[in-house]
Structure formats: C-alpha cells, structure tokens
Amino acid sequence: MSQVSETQVPFLMVNTLRSLTREITSNIIKHASATEVTVSLTLSEDMLRLEFLDNGHGFETEDVDRGAGLDNMEExxxxxxxxxxxxxxxxxxxxxxxxxxxxxxRSEMAQAAM
Structure with missing residues (x-):
C-alpha cells in the first residue's frame, strides 16, 4: 500500500487547475463529440501533472480558430x-x-497573478 503525504499547493495553482479543468471539459462537451473522458492528476516532489484524454474527434492547434479559450489556457x-x-x-x-x-x-505567485 502506498503512503499519501500532504502537499500544500498555492492558491494560484489551485485556481489555475480549476479553471483549466472547467475550460477543457467544457470544450470536450461542446466540440469533441466524445463519449468518454479520462482525467488523471499526478503529483511528484516537484511537479503536478494533469492529463485529459478523450475519444472524440481531436484537432490540430494550428487548424482551429484560436479563440480566447486556448489562448487563456496557455496564458x-x-x-x-x-x-x-x-x-x-x-x-x-x-x-x-x-x-x-x-x-x-507565495508572494511571487501573488505578483504573477496581478
């Protein structure tokens, strides 16, 4: 059995994760015609990784209208x-x-959010 330890994640990162999850799942529902979505969250000592995998029709980033959604996520x-x-x-x-x-x-993250 693996042991889970607590890791404090700064508020800005939590907010970013929440916003990304909302935007990505919304886009999958609206545009991908997917019937399945898998979301994985992995935490290591120095990195948090989030993966979304769907079975819809994908897209090439250079082929889609780069509306505010993709640009906002990247930013x-x-x-x-x-x-x-x-x-x-x-x-x-x-x-x-x-x-x-x-x-x-934390102070650098707060400044980066401004």
Missing part, C-alpha cells in the same frame, strides 16, 4: 511557469498540463 499555465500540450490522437485528444510546485514562492 494561465505560462503565468505559473508550466506547460500545456495538445496532441491529436487517432481517436481523440490528449491534453497534458505540467505545473512546477517549486517555481514560485
């Missing part, structure tokens, strides 16, 4: 030093988000 992730990758699969889409846990102190 939110970039603001806290993370990365977001969109990858079209033969059947569906994979979105990977990586957020470093130790990049910012």
């Amino acid at each position: 939110r992730v970039r603001t806290i030093g993370g990365t977001i990758q969109f990858r079209r699969l033969p059947k569906g889409m994979r979105i990977n988000v990586s957020l470093p846990l130790d990049v910012y102190t």
Whole structure:
C-alpha cells in the first residue's frame, strides 16, 4: 500500500487547475463529440501533472480558430511557469498540463497573478 503525504499547493495553482479543468471539459462537451473522458492528476516532489484524454474527434492547434479559450489556457499555465500540450490522437485528444510546485514562492505567485 502506498503512503499519501500532504502537499500544500498555492492558491494560484489551485485556481489555475480549476479553471483549466472547467475550460477543457467544457470544450470536450461542446466540440469533441466524445463519449468518454479520462482525467488523471499526478503529483511528484516537484511537479503536478494533469492529463485529459478523450475519444472524440481531436484537432490540430494550428487548424482551429484560436479563440480566447486556448489562448487563456496557455496564458494561465505560462503565468505559473508550466506547460500545456495538445496532441491529436487517432481517436481523440490528449491534453497534458505540467505545473512546477517549486517555481514560485507565495508572494511571487501573488505578483504573477496581478
């Protein structure tokens, strides 16, 4: 049995995770015609990773109208030093988000949010 330890995640990161999850799942529901979505959250010593995998019809980021949704997601992730990758699969889409846990102190994260 693995042991789970507590990790404090800064508010800005929690807010970013909540916003990303809402935006990504909303887009899957509206645009992907998916029947299944898997969301995985993985925590290591220095990184939090979030993965969305759906079985809908994917897209190439350069082929879609880059409305505020994609740009906002990328900016939110970039603001806290993370990365977001969109990858079209033969059947569906994979979105990977990586957020470093130790990049910012709380005060630096608060300033980055302004």
